[in-house]
Amino acid sequence: MAKTNKNIDTEGQILDAAKNVFQKKGMDGARMQEIANEAGINKAMLHYYYRSKQLLFEAVFSNAFSLLAPQLNKILNDDSSIEDKVKNFTHNYISFITKHPYLPNFIIQELNRNPKFFEKIQQNTAFPTLEKFKNQVTAEVEKGILKPIDGEQLFINIISLNIFPFIATPLIKGFLKIDDKGFKQLMEQRKTAVSEFIINSIKK
Amino acid sequence: MAKTNKNIDTEGQILDAAKNVFQKKGMDGARMQEIANEAGINKAMLHYYYRSKQLLFEAVFSNAFSLLAPQLNKILNDDSSIEDKVKNFTHNYISFITKHPYLPNFIIQELNRNPKFFEKIQQNTAFPTLEKFKNQVTAEVEKGILKPIDGEQLFINIISLNIFPFIATPLIKGFLKIDDKGFKQLMEQRKTAVSEFIINSIKK
DNA sequence: TTATGGTTTAACCATTTGGTTAACAAAAGT
DNA sequence: ACTTTTGTTAACCAAATGGTTAAACCATAA
Numbered sequence: 064m065a066k067t068n069k070n071i072d073t074e075g076q077i078l079d080a081a082k083n084v085f086q087k088k089g090m091d092g093a094r095m096q097e098i099a100n101e102a103g104i105n106k107a108m109l110h111y112y113y114r115s116k117q118l119l120f121e122a123v124f125s126n127a128f129s130l131l132a133p134q135l136n137k138i139l140n141d142d143s144s145i146e147d148k149v150k151n152f153t154h155n156y157i158s159f160i161t162k163h164p165y166l167p168n169f170i171i172q173e174l175n176r177n178p179k180f181f182e183k184i185q186q187n188t189a190f191p192t193l194e195k196f197k198n199q200v201t202a203e204v205e206k207g208i209l210k211p212i213d214g215e216q217l218f219i220n221i222i223s224l225n226i227f228p229f230i231a232t233p234l235i236k237g238f239l240k241i242d243d244k245g246f247k248q249l250m251e252q253r254k255t256a257v258s259e260f261i262i263n264s265i266k267k
Numbered sequence: 268m269a270k271t272n273k274n275i276d277t278e279g280q281i282l283d284a285a286k287n288v289f290q291k292k293g294m295d296g297a298r299m300q301e302i303a304n305e306a307g308i309n310k311a312m313l314h315y316y317y318r319s320k321q322l323l324f325e326a327v328f329s330n331a332f333s334l335l336a337p338q339l340n341k342i343l344n345d346d347s348s349i350e351d352k353v354k355n356f357t358h359n360y361i362s363f364i365t366k367h368p369y370l371p372n373f374i375i376q377e378l379n380r381n382p383k384f385f386e387k388i389q390q391n392t393a394f395p396t397l398e399k400f401k402n403q404v405t406a407e408v409e410k411g412i413l414k415p416i417d418g419e420q421l422f423i424n425i426i427s428l429n430i431f432p433f434i435a436t437p438l439i440k441g442f443l444k445i446d447d448k449g450f451k452q453l454m455e456q457r458k459t460a461v462s463e464f465i466i467n468s469i470k471k
Numbered sequence: 472t473t474a475t476g477g478t479t480t481a482a483c484c485a486t487t488t489g490g491t492t493a494a495c496a497a498a499a500g501t
Numbered sequence: 502a503c504t505t506t507t508g509t510t511a512a513c514c515a516a517a518t519g520g521t522t523a524a525a526c527c528a529t530a531a
Contacts (some may be wrong), residue, residue, distance in 0.1 A: 073478080091295035092380065095519060105480050110520060171435050172376055176296065178437040185441070193442055210467065215443055215453065216460045223431035228423055230434060231375050233382040237389070238397055239419055249419065256420045263414065264468035277508080299489060309510050314490060 074112045076102045078122060081109075085123045086165035089172055093120075124173060124180065127166055129188045134159055138221065139191045145203055146262055149221060153258040156225045157250055168230045193218060209265050217265065224257045278316045280306045282326060285313075289327045290369035293376055297324075328377060328384065331370055333392045338363055342425065343395045349407055350466055353425060357462040360429045361454055372434045397422060413469050421469065428461045 080102035084093045095116055099106040113119035138152040160167060174180055184190070197214035204211050228235055228250065236246055284306035288297045299320055303310040317323035342356040364371060378384055388394070401418035408415050432439055432454065440450055 088380075089293070089295060091293065094517090096517095106519090107481085107521080108479070111478075114520095116519065168376075168379055171438060172372075174435075174437040174441075175372055176292075178440075181437055181441040191442075212464070213456070213460065216457065216464070218442075219432055219439060219453075219457075220428055220461070220464055222435075223427045224424055226435070227427035227431040231378075231426075231430070233378040233385055234375060235423060236382075237378075237385040238395075238422075249423075252417070253420065253423075256417065257424070260416070260420070260424055260468050264464050298487090300487095310489090311491080311511085312509065315508075318490095320489065 073102075073104060073108060076104065077109055077112055077119070078126070081113075081119050081123050082126070085120055086127070086169040089169070090116075090120050090176065121183075124170070125184060125187055127170055128184050130163065131166060131170060132188055132191060135222075136191045138218075139193060139196045145199060145209060146266060149261050150258045152221065153225055153261075154254045157254050157257075160226075160229050161247070161250060164229060164232070167226050171230060207267055210267050212265055221261060224261065228253070277306075277308060277312060280308065281313055281316055281323070282330070285323050285327050286330070289324055290331070290373040293373070294320075294324050294380065324377075325387075328374070329388060329391055331374055332388050334367065335370060335374060336392055336395060339426075340395045342422075343397060343400045349403060349413060350470065353465050354462045356425065357429055357465075358458045361458050361461075364430075364433050365451070365454060368433060368436070371430050375434060411471055414471050416469055425465060428465065432457070 077098070081093075081098050084098045084101055088094075088097075093116075095109055096106055098119075099109055102108075109116075109119060113122060134152075134156055137155060138148050141148055141151075143151070193215070196218060200209065200212065200214035200217055203209045232246065235249075236242070239245070239249070241249065281302070284302045285297075288302045288305055292298075292301075297320075299313055300310055302323075303313055306312075313320075313323060317326060338356075338360055341359060342352050345352055345355075347355070397419070400422060404413065404416065404418035404421055407413045436450065439453075440446070443449070443453070445453065
């Protein structure tokens with residue numbers, strides 16, 4: 064950062080515009096010209112600041128990923144009980160994604176396109192691990208707080224229930240015959256419906 | 268079909284090749300030349316049989332969708348109890364997708380790219396509706412078989428738990444630090460783990 | 472004031488890409 | 502046999518696209 068000349072924050076404007084375009088259209092569907100238009104600047108600036116489409120994309124991607132990672136940390140590395148974690152995570156995550164609706168699909172899509180991205184990310188960002196969560200589930204099962212369940216499966220279940228509707232939004236809208244407003248209401252309900260559903264299943 | 272000339276089934280070969288390429292790379296990432304190579308024929312043939320990339324893509328898409336729709340019918344329009352439906356669907360769906368791993372991501376991704384596709388599909392394919400399932404849930408709740416739960420939310424939960432891991436495969440592999448083999452094992456476990464998880468939550 | 476160096480732009484370039492064409496080959500029809 | 506129709510190919514084309522360049526711009530330090 065700390066640019067010297069007339070520019071105030073062109074680099075940031077570019078990143079913002081790139082975020083919008085890449086998240087909507089993906090790496091392959093995005094056009095450098097469209098990003099430039101969205102940022103209101105000359106296309107050459109994109110290359111001046113980010114060298115190539117690939118590098119600009121990676122900047123956007125790790126930026127997006129580092130937004131999402133802390134969300135997962137709340138369920139993986141927090142000291143409350145599993146029940147509280149589930150309640151908090153579900154509530155927080157759905158609120159969070161409602162503000163960033165393109166994020167989960169963007170990340171998952173581009174991770175599918177190039178699974179090696181994951182390794183790149185693991186090195187750069189502080190990356191949450193599953194160990195603590197698994198141990199905690201085992202412990203709470205042994206204590207008789209939870210019914211017997213595998214920690215890994217429970218983790219997958221929790222993120223499936225929370226993330227999937229935001230990835231499959233058009234599918235859900237289609238099946239349920241609802242519009243944007245109806246979808247938002249449904250997700251609002253899910254803040255409690257999902258955590259109840261999970262707790263019902265695992266609590267003894 | 269029933270082509271008259273020397274060709275045996277070029278049209279089918281093209282569709283197969285297109286399926287592979289489109290499902291791996293998406294509409295934007297796919298190249299007509301790559302499809303032609305995969306099919307082992309001249310690129311002009313793609314246009315001879317399907318006119319344009321868009322039309323070829325739509326052929327692949329509705330083909331894929333009509334594979335997936337009957338799977339959903341098993342949970343939406345079947346006469347068994349909700350409990351049996353959940354058990355059967357979970358088991359069948361995971362088996363089915365293990366054989367077609369790219370399918371769910373392909374459909375969801377392209378539906379996100381162009382939500383209007385959904386309307387097109389609804390006209391062409393026999394399209395499962397949610398009404399029966401919702402009524403059945405309401406009925407079983409009233410009878411005291413199930414704990415109170417909204418039918419729409421339950422439906423979303425069921426498909427989330429079943430579909431999500433196959434869409435977010437690289438993410439899950441990364442978090443759980445497992446390879447292909449480990450992932451398959453985990454999905455095999457899910458055939459029972461998921462239905463138990465759901466039944467535990469909803470059965471009175 | 473003027474030299475300096477980062478910033479910005481319009482024009483340009485090479486390559487890729489979806490799509491077309493014209494000629495040719497193989498059947499099918501007569 | 503030969504004509505017509507259908508299938509197949511190589512060569513070609515125009516548009517789009519990521520990227521480059523050289524000149525202009527402009528804030529600031531000397």
